Amino acid sequence: MRNIVIIEDNQDLTHALTFSIESTGKYKILKSYTSGEEAVKDIGNNLPDFVIMDIELEGKMNGVTCTSLLKKKYPQLEILMLTVFDDSEQVFDALRSGACGYMTKNTSFSDIINALDEASAGGAPMSFKIARMVLNSFKTKNDSPLTVQENKILNLLAKGASYKTAAIQLNISTETVKFHIKNLYIKLQVNNKEDAIVLARKNKWV
Known part of the structure; x- marks a missing residue:
């Protein structure tokens, strides 16, 4: 029998997951936490x-940060994301942090159990939409002249983020954002963010 911990701030969902998962006789829920801080401290x-x-949790630590901290401390842990978020940034941030799979909360309980079975066998379970998103990402050209940070900033701008919002999301200063934008304008030989976004999309850099 494999042991599971649930980190989720929706207690009703936690109870439903516990009942469904333990009814299989293959898994046991050891404990649940509503915050990342509590989980990292006690697990x-x-x-x-x-x-x-989950990604959205009580407290200041989200599920992506919690996953990264847990994987650094306990690399053998297999972490399956189960969240309402299905946008590319959240998905890739979670996978980069060390998650073994990513399922959305509209997934049926039977599919969640199948995902646990797949992860137990060494797989990387993902809901169909997420798997398709990941697959499409490989179609992006890898000859971009932009650095990773410049690419992140341009992606955020392409989604309508302001300089200030981009700075907050990337945990850098607004001045640093402006510095990177100036550099990417030079690299792409453009004079404004609209032209930068158009060129990057045309070349599948974002």
Whole structure:
């Protein structure tokens, strides 16, 4: 029997997951947490095989940060994201942080159990929409002249973010954002963000 910890601030969902998962007889829910801070502090006292992780949690730490911290401390942990978010930035941030799979909350309980089975067998379970998004990402050209940070900033601008919003999301100053934007304008030989976004989309850099 494999042991599971749930990190989720919706108690009704936690109870429903616990009932459905334990009814299979293959998994046991050891404990649940509503915040990342609590989980990081306590989970080592009774380390599970799997963690089911939400992105939005109580407290200041989100599920992506919690996943990254847990994987650094306990690299053997398999962490399955289960969240309402299905946009590309959230998905790729979660996978980069070390999650083994990504399912959305409209997934049926039977599919969540199948995802746990797949992860147990060494797979990387993802809902159909997420898998398609990941697959499409490989179609993006990798000859972009932009750095990773410049690419992140341009992606945020393409989604309508302001300089200030981009700075907050990337945890950098607004002046740093402006510095990177100036550099990417020079690299792309454009004079404004609209032209930069058009060129980057045309070349599949964003």
